[in-house]
Structure formats: C-alpha cells, structure tokens
Amino acid sequence: MxxxxxxxxxxxxxxxxxxxxxxxxxxxxxxxxxxxxxxxxxxxxxxxxxxxxxxxxxxxxxxxxGRSRIILLVLPDWPLEYSMRSHLDELSLALDEAGYSLVTMTPHPGGQARPLWETLRPDVVLGMTPFDARRLEEIRASGVQHVIPPTPAGAASSADELGFTEGPRLQVEHLLERGRARLAFASSPDPRIADLVAQRRRLTVETLRNRPHAALRAEDAVSVSNATAKVSEWLAAGVDGVVAYNDDIAALVLGAALRAGVRVPEDLAIVGHDDTPLAQLLVPSLSSVRIDSAGLGRYLADLALSAARASAPPTIGPETDAHLVVRETS
CATH class of the missing domain: 1.10.260.40 (lambda repressor-like DNA-binding domains)
Structure with missing residues (x-):
C-alpha cells in the first residue's frame, strides 16, 4: 500500500x-x-x-x-577547547529561549565553501574576533544589516576587550606567594592560537616586571613528544614553578614531572588555566584559573538580540571575572 x-x-x-x-x-x-x-x-x-x-x-x-531569526557566529580557526564550548553552550541556550537559532561557521585559509552569511541570510553576523576590512565588506555586501563588531580589527585585542587578561597575573602571583621565584611559561605548539599564547606570555612577563627576586627562566612550547625533555631542562635551570597556557598543557607538564620522580608541588608547582573538568580529575589535582565563560555567552546573546530587535545594546560588559582555584599542584 x-x-x-x-x-x-x-x-x-x-x-x-x-x-x-x-x-x-x-x-x-x-x-x-x-x-x-x-x-x-x-x-x-x-x-x-x-x-x-x-x-x-x-x-x-x-x-x-524580513527576519530569519538566525544568528550566525563566525568562529576563529582555533581548537574547540573547554572554555569555548562553555560559552557557546550558554550563547545557544540564551538565543533559543529568545526564539533565535545559533549557527556557527569557521572560515579556513584557502577554504572554498560559500560563506553562510550568503546562504542563510542571518539577522546578525557575530564575530568572536573582529573582522578585517575585506571580510566586513563581504558580509555587508551580502545584505546582512547587523554585523558585530561593526568596525574592522584594530590594535586592541578581543581578549583585552572581553576582560580575559587576569589569568596569567593570577597564575604568577599565586606562584610567587607560594615562594616560587624561578618560573617557566609552558605554551601550546598549536599555530592556530599563536596570538593567544603570545598574549598570555606577555602578561606573564609584565606581571613579573619589577619583581627583583623573581624571573622567567624558561618559555617553551610543550607537546606529548617533548614534555619529559622540557621538564628536565627546566629543573636543571632551577625552575620551581610553571605557568601553563591551559590545563591541557599543564597536564602534560604534570605527567612528565611525575614520571621523572619530581615531587609536585614540593619541587615543582604547576598552575593551569581554564579550570576544565580535567583539572579536578588529575592526581594530584591541578590548580587552575577559572573564568566565567558562560557570562561571555550571555553577553554575546544580549549583543546579538539587541541588534536583531533594534533595541539598546547591553551597557555592562561580559561577566568574565577570573579567580584562582587552588588545588594540590601548588
């Protein structure tokens, strides 16, 4: 039938x-x-x-x-780490509650796919980082009325604007309070986040400035293949504290130190960044910097909805307060 x-x-x-x-x-x-x-x-x-x-x-x-009720979020070509997933979840939820759908896209260098702002006709195109002038012109030429940020990328970094600069300062100051004076900065080798790594490294150096009894003794990209060698080099150079770019890098350093018989935190204190679930699961558990990523998601939703509805934008910036969660590695 x-x-x-x-x-x-x-x-x-x-x-x-x-x-x-x-x-x-x-x-x-x-x-x-x-x-x-x-x-x-x-x-x-x-x-x-x-x-x-x-x-x-x-x-x-x-x-x-004249409205699609679609918000298009253009993501930078970064790895989708825990903090990013957290604020994307909150952004999606806040928009859904308001009757809007969140769609994400990640333009890749040399990519051939047709941009979604041309095919979806979104009410708002939202960038996690500022668009360059050429990309901004392309989006507007497709007929999109609302683009956030509305101006091309300038000298200020988006991370500075969103208040994510406190993490490295908290990491360094905590290690200094614990009596550690010879620090290493453990960075990520992923070229996609080179700018973010450089920013956190710069903030680490700035926090150590005018601290006559403390210094950055080493700074290296840490990977699965070189973690053991780097930890050995650092210990030979007298390093007693590690500022890690994120919790994944901190976990690599911690694992290499434990396998080498290094006492953590007695011989080497380690502080991560982002306070992922991994930080609590490690043994010893990882001290880390927690940032209210969900607050950023809610703020981005408010920005997008104010543009889509032609209402006043939020007057208060995102809730991105950072604080240190002290655990066993420091």
Whole structure:
C-alpha cells in the first residue's frame, strides 16, 4: 500500500478555523512588526495554530517578516577547547529561549565553501574576533544589516576587550606567594592560537616586571613528544614553578614531572588555566584559573538580540571575572 502524504497545515487553515482574515493570522504567526493585533486575538491564533499542528514555513516567514531569526557566529580557526564550548553552550541556550537559532561557521585559509552569511541570510553576523576590512565588506555586501563588531580589527585585542587578561597575573602571583621565584611559561605548539599564547606570555612577563627576586627562566612550547625533555631542562635551570597556557598543557607538564620522580608541588608547582573538568580529575589535582565563560555567552546573546530587535545594546560588559582555584599542584 502506497504511503499517504500528510497535508501541511497552513496559515489559511488557521484563519479558516477561527473565522479570521488570513492577513491577521499571518501578522501574528510571522510576528510582523508594526501591527496592532489585540492580545486576545494573538493568543487565540497561537493556541489554534498549536492545536492544528501548524509549523511555520521558515523561508516564507523570513521573506514576509524580513527576519530569519538566525544568528550566525563566525568562529576563529582555533581548537574547540573547554572554555569555548562553555560559552557557546550558554550563547545557544540564551538565543533559543529568545526564539533565535545559533549557527556557527569557521572560515579556513584557502577554504572554498560559500560563506553562510550568503546562504542563510542571518539577522546578525557575530564575530568572536573582529573582522578585517575585506571580510566586513563581504558580509555587508551580502545584505546582512547587523554585523558585530561593526568596525574592522584594530590594535586592541578581543581578549583585552572581553576582560580575559587576569589569568596569567593570577597564575604568577599565586606562584610567587607560594615562594616560587624561578618560573617557566609552558605554551601550546598549536599555530592556530599563536596570538593567544603570545598574549598570555606577555602578561606573564609584565606581571613579573619589577619583581627583583623573581624571573622567567624558561618559555617553551610543550607537546606529548617533548614534555619529559622540557621538564628536565627546566629543573636543571632551577625552575620551581610553571605557568601553563591551559590545563591541557599543564597536564602534560604534570605527567612528565611525575614520571621523572619530581615531587609536585614540593619541587615543582604547576598552575593551569581554564579550570576544565580535567583539572579536578588529575592526581594530584591541578590548580587552575577559572573564568566565567558562560557570562561571555550571555553577553554575546544580549549583543546579538539587541541588534536583531533594534533595541539598546547591553551597557555592562561580559561577566568574565577570573579567580584562582587552588588545588594540590601548588
């Protein structure tokens, strides 16, 4: 027996059921701006649409209202680490609660895929980092009305603007308080995050400035293949504390130290960054810097929604306070 085709419920069906005009029902279902529909009528339309099983035709709805209810987030070509996943989860949830969908894309150097801002017609294109002038012009030329940030990348880093600069200072000051004076900066070898690594290394050096009894004795990219050798070099140079770029790098240093019989934290104290679940699971557990990544997600949602709805942007910056979580490695 051939399958039967279920007829899609349309706005006309809802209008016919209620005895209202198709225009009135369309205004309600499309949330058309500028229309003064009585609240009682709006509630009747929405209740009947739900009862009949009406599902909006998103393409037609976007055409009618001029809004797709899609927020496109353009991610930099970075690894999707724990802190990034945390604020993406919060951003997606906040937008969903407001009736918007989050779509992400990551442009890659030399990539051939057609940009999603051309195919999705998003209400807002949001960048995790500022767009360069050429990319900004491409997005606007595609017809997108709202782009955040609205200006090309400048001298200030996005991390500075979002308040993520406290982590290295907390790492260094904690190690100094623990009596460690000869530090190493353990960085990531991933070339995609070279700018972020350089920024945290710079902040580490700045925090050590004017500390006559402390110094940065070593700075190296640490990987699975060289962690043991680097830890040995650091210990030979008198290093007694490690500022790690993130918890993954800190875990590599910790593992290499323990395998070499080094006492942690007695001989070598280690502090990570991002306070991932891994930090609590390691033995000994890892001291780390925790940043409210979820606060960044909520802030980005507020920025996007204010642009999509033509309302005032948030007046308070993201809640990205950093604090140190002290555990067994320091």
């Amino acid at each position: 051939a399958g039967t085709t279920v007829k899609r419920v349309t706005a006309a069906d809802v209008a016919r059921s209620l005895g209202l005009s198709r225009a009135t029902v369309g205004f309600v279902l499309n949330d058309t701006p500028g229309q003064t529909i009585p609240e009682a009528t709006r509630e009747r339309v929405l209740a009947e649409a739900k009862r009949l099983g009406y599902r909006a035709n998103s393409a037609a709805q976007a055409l009618a209202s």
